[in-house]
Amino acid sequence: MTTNEAIVRAMWATFDRFEFAAAAPLLHDDFTCEWPQSRERIIGRENFIAINAEYPGRWRITVTRLVASGEQVVTECDVSNGAVTVQAVSFFTLKDGQIIHIREYWPDTMEAQAWRAQWVERY
16 A cells, blocks of 8 residues: 555655656546645646646755645655755645645745844854
8 A cells, every 4th residue: 555655755756857747647636736825726637747847947856854644745845956946845635545636835035134133043
């Protein structure tokens, strides 16, 4: 039996190899993905695969954290094109051994604000 954690890791592995179509069997027939920051919803596995395959550049994906509980899996990933690295946080819902929903946050990197410097440590 494949775990939900393994299914999510397999999806990220196919994306890391630029084999987006290989993720199709991991996605449910009723798959949707939401990107709240841009207020976009991707409906259907074909659209999700196409948008990722057509995304400019060649981005490598490293899962830095994964938390799984039942049908819910959350990942934090470093996504890099070699010059730029960004972080993504993705909330997965699985059903019948496939990913049925993803809600992703791709926050922009920002400079720390000077006013709070006395209370924080930079890393």
